[in-house]
Amino acid sequence: MSDRLVELAKRRGFFFPASGAYGGTAGFYAYGPQGAALKRNLIESWREQFLTREGHMEIDAPTVMPESVFEASGHLDTFDDMIIECPSCGESHRADHLVEDETDIDDAEGMSLSAVEEIIAEQDLHCPDCGASLAGIEVSAFNLMFGTNIGPGSSSPGYLRPETAQGIFVEFPQLKEYARNQLPFGVGQIGRAYRNEISPRRSIVRVRELTQAELEHFIDPETDKPPLSRVAGVDVPLYSAAAQADDGEIETMTVNDAVEAGVVNDWIAYYLGVAAEWYERVGVDMDRFRYRQHQPEELSHYSSDCWDAEVEVDGNWIELTGFAYRGSYDLSKHDEYSDEEFTLFKQYDEPITVERPTVDPDMSVLGPEFGSEASDIAEELQRLAETDPDAFEGETVTVTINDEDRTVPVDVTGFAVEEVTESGEHITPHVIEPSFGIDRLIYTVLAHGYREDEVDGEPRTSLALQPDIAPTTVGVFPLMAKDGMAERAQEIVRRLRSEGFTVNYDDSGAIGRRYRRQDEIGTPYCVTVDYESLEDDTVTVRERDSTEQDRVAVDDLCSHLRSRSATQ
RNA sequence: GCGCCGGUAGUCUAGUGGUAGGACAUGGGCCUUCCAAGCCCAUAGCCCGGGUUCAAAUCCCGGUCGGCGCACCA
Numbered sequence: 001m002s003d004r005l006v007e008l009a010k011r012r013g014f015f016f017p018a019s020g021a022y023g024g025t026a027g028f029y030a031y032g033p034q035g036a037a038l039k040r041n042l043i044e045s046w047r048e049q050f051l052t053r054e055g056h057m058e059i060d061a062p063t064v065m066p067e068s069v070f071e072a073s074g075h076l077d078t079f080d081d082m083i084i085e086c087p088s089c090g091e092s093h094r095a096d097h098l099v100e101d102e103t104d105i106d107d108a109e110g111m112s113l114s115a116v117e118e119i120i121a122e123q124d125l126h127c128p129d130c131g132a133s134l135a136g137i138e139v140s141a142f143n144l145m146f147g148t149n150i151g152p153g154s155s156s157p158g159y160l161r162p163e164t165a166q167g168i169f170v171e172f173p174q175l176k177e178y179a180r181n182q183l184p185f186g187v188g189q190i191g192r193a194y195r196n197e198i199s200p201r202r203s204i205v206r207v208r209e210l211t212q213a214e215l216e217h218f219i220d221p222e223t224d225k226p227p228l229s230r231v232a233g234v235d236v237p238l239y240s241a242a243a244q245a246d247d248g249e250i251e252t253m254t255v256n257d258a259v260e261a262g263v264v265n266d267w268i269a270y271y272l273g274v275a276a277e278w279y280e281r282v283g284v285d286m287d288r289f290r291y292r293q294h295q296p297e298e299l300s301h302y303s304s305d306c307w308d309a310e311v312e313v314d315g316n317w318i319e320l321t322g323f324a325y326r327g328s329y330d331l332s333k334h335d336e337y338s339d340e341e342f343t344l345f346k347q348y349d350e351p352i353t354v355e356r357p358t359v360d361p362d363m364s365v366l367g368p369e370f371g372s373e374a375s376d377i378a379e380e381l382q383r384l385a386e387t388d389p390d391a392f393e394g395e396t397v398t399v400t401i402n403d404e405d406r407t408v409p410v411d412v413t414g415f416a417v418e419e420v421t422e423s424g425e426h427i428t429p430h431v432i433e434p435s436f437g438i439d440r441l442i443y444t445v446l447a448h449g450y451r452e453d454e455v456d457g458e459p460r461t462s463l464a465l466q467p468d469i470a471p472t473t474v475g476v477f478p479l480m481a482k483d484g485m486a487e488r489a490q491e492i493v494r495r496l497r498s499e500g501f502t503v504n505y506d507d508s509g510a511i512g513r514r515y516r517r518q519d520e521i522g523t524p525y526c527v528t529v530d531y532e533s534l535e536d537d538t539v540t541v542r543e544r545d546s547t548e549q550d551r552v553a554v555d556d557l558c559s560h561l562r563s564r565s566a567t568q
Numbered sequence: 569g570c571g572c573c574g575g576u577a578g579u580c581u582a583g584u585g586g587u588a589g590g591a592c593a594u595g596g597g598c599c600u601u602c603c604a605a606g607c608c609c610a611u612a613g614c615c616c617g618g619g620u621u622c623a624a625a626u627c628c629c630g631g632u633c634g635g636c637g638c639a640c641c642a
Binding site: 077163203542549 | 569570580595603605616631633634639640641642
């Protein structure tokens with residue numbers, strides 16, 4: 001089936017391998033006219049559902065970001081690994097670690113690939129798993145981010161973002177201002193992300209340049225609750241980590257039951273409910289859909305819990321969306337690595353008065369007495385005051401510096417307990433992230449809508465796309481291009497287009513052939529102008545899936561098409 | 569990245585050493601009163617590079633692209 005779908009996609013202009021004139025580039029696809037329209041409709045539907053209806057904001061950040069962003073985000077740590085694969089058992093190892101472990105070299109990570117390769121050959125290092133010799137085996141860089149240079153020279157490395165999310169996290173200090181420093185708030189972004197995949201697969205399912213629609217919903221984990229009532233009754237098919245671990249099954253339950261049973265975090269559950277309804281609306285076959293929880297070892301470096309929306313296509317389950325609980329990971333990291341604050345000031349209902357033990361050491365005494373240790377002692381005293389103020393009750397107080405005790409008279413520590421009024425605190429929001437892969441959704445909608453059947457003994461291929469998602473909404477044909485029918489049809493085309501419909505006009509060949517053309521690109525309705533139209537100003541409206549026809553007055557055509565689209 | 573298989577018009581396909589044939593699609597014409605009808609004409613192809621050979625779509629090597637398996641998918 002996938003072969004025929006990919007063939008149809010290319011033939012009819014949904015998607016095809018890019019740069020084919022030069023042999024093609026693996027992992028890069030172009031969307032043709034139908035695909036681009038389908039993608040635009042899906043994105044518009046996503047925006048309406050996940051941003052407009054939720055009251056979230058949308059931003060549009062650059063795809064190239066400086067190296068420091070990815071040092072902070074943790075993406076760089078996994079970017080530069082040297083991999084060597086054992087020819088005997090097939091296991092991959094970190095080549096630099098192997099060298100560091102087996103020789104007295106302790107900085108193999110900073111060496112070049114060929115240097116590490118040479119050392120492995122010279123020292124005749126062996127596979128730690130099976131013992132086979134690795135001499136002469138190629139060491140390769142395990143490179144998942146696309147690198148580039150910002151400006152001339154190489155002093156300012158940058159990377160194409162591997163997820164649109166970082167553009168949101170990095171701009172958080174600005175975004176919180178736009179949210180008037182109030183939690184919760186959500187920020188979405190739709191755009192391209194880049195991953196230098198080792199082996200792109202299955203047409204547009206695994207590509208190197210992809211389009212993501214991501215939402216980062218920032219919340220106060222202590223006080224904010226999701227509006228669960230909106231989706232409480234929505235059924236979600238859940239395949240929990242526990243069920244996966246003991247051969248359990250997918251269990252379908254309502255969002256409300258899932259939360260109450262403690263199967264899913266309530267925030268994640270809310271979005272599972274919203275997304276399930278949305279997926280069905282855009283044409284995903286919900287009989288081939290599930291939410292699968294990540295196993296603990298599957299979780300990425302930033303998330304503490306994650307559920308994937310998965311669909312079955314061509315007999316495989318593929319990931320459409322990750323619903324990750326990213327906690328405060330990203331904001332904390334950017335707070336730590338950057339000069340800006342990635343926190344919000346949260347006011348208490350009432351200011352509180354706290355007793356805060358402080359020290360103000362008399363350095364004119366400590367300095368001469370302890371010399372270079374004096375400042376360390378002062379720091380220790382502050383720490384001790386915060387953790388164990390009782391230590392200052394006697395005549396002297398003892399701190400440990402470099403494993404040696406130092407005793408200081410309490411009266412030179414300036415110890416005091418101050419009453420401080422605090423009106424709030426700085427908190428780092430937690431993040432719930434639904435991250436949608438648009439390309440995979442396009443593939444799914446096409447695959448789940450793909451139909452092959454017979455009509456009057458003739459094969460018929462059609463795409464059962466939802467009317468508001470289909471690239472073209474209506475095809476308009478004259479029964480034959482003569483006797484004024486073509487002209488009348490063209491008038492109807494202009495009228496429909498001025499009303500905002502996406503219209504395809506076609507007068508070539510026989511009428512049946514034109515219906516088939518529209519079936520293949522998923523056009524839900526075809527309007528035909530015949531001899532009767534010239535008499536009484538009515539046309540036939542033919543529906544794609546049933547091929548049934550209604551006769552409709554031209555004046556009622558727009559409202560007729562609108563109401564049919566809406567009820568489907 | 570490794571292994572196996574494959575790459576002939578837009579699509580599908582025939583062609584085991586003598587420089588390509590078909591079907592569908594597409595465009596033009598004729599015909600045609602609602603579901604890929606018929607007739608005529610036209611456009612259009614051997615993935616790239618190297619080698620062997622008098623001669624390569626065909627055999628060999630390398631690359632590339634695609635499918636599948638392993639690994640990977642942060």
